[in-house]
Amino acid sequence: MCTRNPVIVVHGGCGIYKEDFKEVCLLIVKEAALQAYRRVQQGGSALDMVEEASIILENDPHFNAGCGAVLNECGEVELDAMIMDGKSLDTGAVAAVRNIANPTKLARLILEQTNHVMLSDRGASRFAKSVGLPEIPMEFLITERSRERWRTKLSGASTPVDSQIDHGTIGAVALDTDGNVACATSTGGLNNTLVGRIGDTPCIGSGGYADNLSGAVSTTGKGEAIMKITLARLITFYMEQGMSPAEAADTGLQRLLARLQSRAGVIVVNNAGDWTAKFTTENMPWAAVAGDKLYYGIALGEIRNSAIEDTSFQHGARSDI
Numbered sequence: 001m002c003t004r005n006p007v008i009v010v011h012g013g014c015g016i017y018k019e020d021f022k023e024v025c026l027l028i029v030k031e032a033a034l035q036a037y038r039r040v041q042q043g044g045s046a047l048d049m050v051e052e053a054s055i056i057l058e059n060d061p062h063f064n065a066g067c068g069a070v071l072n073e074c075g076e077v078e079l080d081a082m083i084m085d086g087k088s089l090d091t092g093a094v095a096a097v098r099n100i101a102n103p104t105k106l107a108r109l110i111l112e113q114t115n116h117v118m119l120s121d122r123g124a125s126r127f128a129k130s131v132g133l134p135e136i137p138m139e140f141l142i143t144e145r146s147r148e149r150w151r152t153k154l155s156g157a158s159t160p161v162d163s164q165i166d167h168g169t170i171g172a173v174a175l176d177t178d179g180n181v182a183c184a185t186s187t188g189g190l191n192n193t194l195v196g197r198i199g200d201t202p203c204i205g206s207g208g209y210a211d212n213l214s215g216a217v218s219t220t221g222k223g224e225a226i227m228k229i230t231l232a233r234l235i236t237f238y239m240e241q242g243m244s245p246a247e248a249a250d251t252g253l254q255r256l257l258a259r260l261q262s263r264a265g266v267i268v269v270n271n272a273g274d275w276t277a278k279f280t281t282e283n284m285p286w287a288a289v290a291g292d293k294l295y296y297g298i299a300l301g302e303i304r305n306s307a308i309e310d311t312s313f314q315h316g317a318r319s320d321i
């Protein structure tokens with residue numbers, strides 16, 4: 001059996017990031033990528049890697065997923081997430097689920113323990129209870145910052161920079177040592193949407209897609225646009241036609257921009273271990289570990305790197321923001 005060099009790529013959502021958010025968001029996506037890489041070093045699969053990275057980002061209040069998610073028009077948190085196994089194409093997804101800290105974990109349980117792909121709202125909660133996943137008070141997912149933004153938008157005042165919160169989503173793609181790929185994507189959706197609005201994130205082919213025959217993709221951007229061109233599946237299709245991850249990502253993003261005037265971001269890995277992080281917004285914090293090296297960036301064209309043994313983190317305290 002051939003052994004592949006594992007790869008993990010993580011993103012924290014495309015948009016425009018305020019200066020004081022850039023460094024901390026970069027730090028956390030780096031931590032998520034490194035922790036996920038440790039999972040594969042301990043024998044974990046691509047699914048384990050993308051789940052691990054997503055949970056770290058869902059638990060951090062700087063990102064629009066899990067704790068820190070944006071609020072709907074009624075000031076409530078409704079979460080969407082999906083996880084997909086490129087070996088079997090098995091997928092688990094949750095839509096508009098409430099009171100769950102880690103929707104990616106719930107999505108994986110749906111993948112592994114049901115014959116279904118997606119559960120929503122009440123049904124997702126019933127299933128979570130049946131498998132012992134604890135419900136948490138919604139207040140635990142709401143930060144001062146998300147409440148403030150909700151109030152501002154409700155009042156009709158414009159929200160200046162920081163439209164990251166309008167676009168934020170987190171995601172991960174991975175290739176494991178057995179050559180299997182996987183993706184996970186998780187979000188609170190968009191600010192102040194109608195109750196029950198479901199975006200691209202939990203929809204196969206839109207928020208993510210993974211197939212060992214080509215590779216894995218996780219997307220971030222405005223769900224209503226991404227769904228219309230099924231961006232993640234489009235990018236894997238381009239890879240099936242022979243494009244590299246970078247070419248496929250650029251072609252998909254340019255098509256979204258030309259057809260719907262919508263900017264977005266994607267991370268991609270193919271089944272040979274080539275990977276990319278691309279976006280047409282100003283910023284997208286991303287990090288990747290490949291070949292025992294950590295790569296990361298947040299601005300267009302920025303790619304920094306360091307050896308993974310040079311990287312240590314103090315982050316971990318969950319401050320409210």
Ligand code: GLY
Pocket residue numbers: 167168169187188189190198199200201219220221222223224
């Ligand atoms: N891409 C996240 C959303 O639109 O819900």
